[in-house]
Amino acid sequence: MDTQPVMQAFGISKIYHPETIPVRALTDVDLRVNRGEFAALVGPSGSGKTTLLNIIGGLDEPTSGSIVVSGTDITSLSPAGKIDFRLYNIGFVFQSFNLIPVLTARENIEFIMLLQRIPRDERRRRVGELLDAVGLADKAEVRPAKLSGGQQQRVAVARALASKPQFVLADEPTANLDSHSAANLLDIMEKLNREEHITFLFSTHDQRVIDRARRVITLVDGRVADDRTLVKGAG
Amino acid sequence: MLLSIAWRNLWRNRNRSLLILVSVTVGLWAGTFIMAIYYGMGENRLRMAIEKEVSHLQIHHPRFSEDQEAVYCFPEAGVRRVLDTLSNTAAYALRTIGAGMLSNATGSRGILVAGIDPVAEDATRSLSGTVEEGAYLTESGRHPILLGRKLADKLRIPLKGKVVLTLLDTAGAMTAAAFRVQGIYETANAPLDERIVYVRKGDLDALLGTTGSAHEAAVLLQGEGEPVERVQTLLEERLPGLKVETWKQISPETALVISSLDTYNLIFIGIILLALSFGIINTMLMSVLDRMRELGVLMAVGMSRRRVFGMVLLETVLLTLAGVPSGLLLSFATIAWVGRTGIDLGNIAGDTLRDFGYETVIHPVMPTGSLADILVLVLLTATLSALYPAWKAISLRPVEAIRR
Numbered sequence: 318m319d320t321q322p323v324m325q326a327f328g329i330s331k332i333y334h335p336e337t338i339p340v341r342a343l344t345d346v347d348l349r350v351n352r353g354e355f356a357a358l359v360g361p362s363g364s365g366k367t368t369l370l371n372i373i374g375g376l377d378e379p380t381s382g383s384i385v386v387s388g389t390d391i392t393s394l395s396p397a398g399k400i401d402f403r404l405y406n407i408g409f410v411f412q413s414f415n416l417i418p419v420l421t422a423r424e425n426i427e428f429i430m431l432l433q434r435i436p437r438d439e440r441r442r443r444v445g446e447l448l449d450a451v452g453l454a455d456k457a458e459v460r461p462a463k464l465s466g467g468q469q470q471r472v473a474v475a476r477a478l479a480s481k482p483q484f485v486l487a488d489e490p491t492a493n494l495d496s497h498s499a500a501n502l503l504d505i506m507e508k509l510n511r512e513e514h515i516t517f518l519f520s521t522h523d524q525r526v527i528d529r530a531r532r533v534i535t536l537v538d539g540r541v542a543d544d545r546t547l548v549k550g551a552g
Numbered sequence: 553m554l555l556s557i558a559w560r561n562l563w564r565n566r567n568r569s570l571l572i573l574v575s576v577t578v579g580l581w582a583g584t585f586i587m588a589i590y591y592g593m594g595e596n597r598l599r600m601a602i603e604k605e606v607s608h609l610q611i612h613h614p615r616f617s618e619d620q621e622a623v624y625c626f627p628e629a630g631v632r633r634v635l636d637t638l639s640n641t642a643a644y645a646l647r648t649i650g651a652g653m654l655s656n657a658t659g660s661r662g663i664l665v666a667g668i669d670p671v672a673e674d675a676t677r678s679l680s681g682t683v684e685e686g687a688y689l690t691e692s693g694r695h696p697i698l699l700g701r702k703l704a705d706k707l708r709i710p711l712k713g714k715v716v717l718t719l720l721d722t723a724g725a726m727t728a729a730a731f732r733v734q735g736i737y738e739t740a741n742a743p744l745d746e747r748i749v750y751v752r753k754g755d756l757d758a759l760l761g762t763t764g765s766a767h768e769a770a771v772l773l774q775g776e777g778e779p780v781e782r783v784q785t786l787l788e789e790r791l792p793g794l795k796v797e798t799w800k801q802i803s804p805e806t807a808l809v810i811s812s813l814d815t816y817n818l819i820f821i822g823i824i825l826l827a828l829s830f831g832i833i834n835t836m837l838m839s840v841l842d843r844m845r846e847l848g849v850l851m852a853v854g855m856s857r858r859r860v861f862g863m864v865l866l867e868t869v870l871l872t873l874a875g876v877p878s879g880l881l882l883s884f885a886t887i888a889w890v891g892r893t894g895i896d897l898g899n900i901a902g903d904t905l906r907d908f909g910y911e912t913v914i915h916p917v918m919p920t921g922s923l924a925d926i927l928v929l930v931l932l933t934a935t936l937s938a939l940y941p942a943w944k945a946i947s948l949r950p951v952e953a954i955r956r
Contacts, residue, residue: 371951374852376852376950376951376954377949377951396857397856397857397858400851400854400855400856400857401854401856403852403853403854404853404854404855405854409852409853411849411954415845415846415849415954417557417846417849417850418564418846419557419560419561419564420557420560424553424556427553428553428557429853429854431553431554432854432855432856432859433854476853477853480854
């Protein structure tokens with residue numbers, strides 16, 4: 318694992334409805350994730366996991382503090398700048414897969430590269446590699462509705478990796494999967510982490526994910542209550 | 553791929569998309585058909601005015617149009633010579649005109665007597681075709697006269713009945729003669745039918761003392777879209793001292809009616825486009841609201857707001873374009889069919905139409921230039937209508953949209 322930070326959070330606080338009924342979601346969170354980490358953000362419901370993940374991904378704004386991803390302070394970017402930054406630097410995997418229903422598995426992955434204006438041949442080649450990596454080469458022309466939950470989430474992982482990001486944020490990626498699918502998905506993500514040094518940060522309740530993570534960050538009431546690097550799962 | 557996504561998105565909710573398709577089709581059809589009816593009416597009125605009433609050009613003594621006195625005539629021969637040399641003349645007719653009184657045992661009416669050459673008049677405005685009862689004027693018989701149906705009915709003058717015309721001659725003296733009704737005519741212009749009676753030019757010239765002269769020369773030009781103003785200038789040069797006027801100057805009400813039709817047309821089309829616009833806004837807004845989460849995801853994974861905005865616009869434009877061929881096909885078919893059979897408004901508004909100088913059967917006409925205008929207007933309306941739903945789509949915050 319590299320000691321170079323891929324993400325640094327400095328004093329992140331988030332208060333919802335500050336002018337009406339303030340709800341404090343995060344309080345003064347400092348966090349550093351290094352390149353190549355396979356980390357899980359855990360904690361009870363309402364502890365601020367998803368909020369922190371959204372802020373790290375530039376989907377939400379912190380009330381105070383700043384986030385630096387790959388050397389860029391994303392909290393200072395404009396909304397359009399954040400979208401552009403996400404396109405090239407951050408991959409997202411959502412709990413509900415969130416694939417585009419009108420596109421096939423191949424097109425869902427290729428779409429991201431199209432937004433990056435990558436030439437057609439290169440797109441097709443990479444889509445092939447990604448589908449192979451997630452074991453869905455035979456489902457390339459199938460639309461999400463015809464795929465199982467596990468298969469959809471694997472397409473979502475491939476989509477998250479399509480833009481060649483160094484950092485993938487996954488919000489409860491196994492929550493809607495059965496044990497077999499979850500194990501399969503985690504195998505794929507571990508392999509990508511090990512072989513391509515892609516950094517993964519999960520928010521999760523799922524013990525199956527926690528068991529595989531090499532670092533577990535525990536949030537309680539919007540604060541980092543525990544941060545442990547484990548020796549297991551190094552491959 | 554954006555095009556492909558937009559196209560596939562359209563068919564996610566078939567009923568909704570079909571609703572817009574039908575709106576576009578019906579909107580386009582209705583707009584085109586209404587335009588065609590109005591153009592048909594305009595063309596009808598213009599054709600009536602030129603072919604049945606005033607012709608393209610008229611030549612008068614400069615003071616005749618103000619006073620209509622018998623003395624304001626011009627020598628026939630000189631005008632005839634000039635008109636015979638004009639290359640694009642379809643026909644012309646020289647007339648003697650006198651304002652006077654027509655009376656019979658029942659009563660009397662102020663009328664305008666037109667002394668005509670039956671053959672030339674028929675060539676210029678197909679007068680014989682309007683004779684409904686009796687016969688058209690010929691060279692035989694003594695003092696035959698043609699009366700309009702409305703006048704004959706009002707004064708209860710039967711065919712072969714006798715009427716007396718009283719006029720002022722070129723010396724300003726009163727002169728009168730008896731005429732026998734040879735035919736009763738009816739045109740689409742009821743007010744004119746009531747006001748104008750036709751006699752042979754020779755008979756009227758003898759009465760007024762205008763033999764060898766005429767008060768009016770009506771010139772019908774060849775083909776459509778003849779450069780009337782150019783011929784007017786030419787005639788003015790060749791006939792100094794005479795007044796040459798185009799149909800627009802002689803019948804400004806016809807020009808006004810045609811320009812008013814354009815205005816009515818715009819109003820109707822505006823209403824149709826407004827209805828179309830509401831339909832599109834409503835449907836596209838529903839489509840966007842249904843996909844809030846998905847649009848949020850697209851922005852979360854890196855699709856710019858500009859692209860999301862473009863995608864919603866593209867969906868609307870594609871849907872509109874899909875509706876255009878069916879709308880056009882329906883329009884062409886309807887206009888072709890109804891254009892051939894005509895819409896007979898005789899039973900609904902026959903008298904009213906005739907009072908305003910229209911034929912009672914309207915033949916819709918579709919000028920191709922207007923078709924392009926409608927297409928552009930429909931596309932523009934669709935695009936403008938999609939702006940609000942598209943703006944709604946991009947005003948989403950991805951994080952809120954994904955939470956839905």
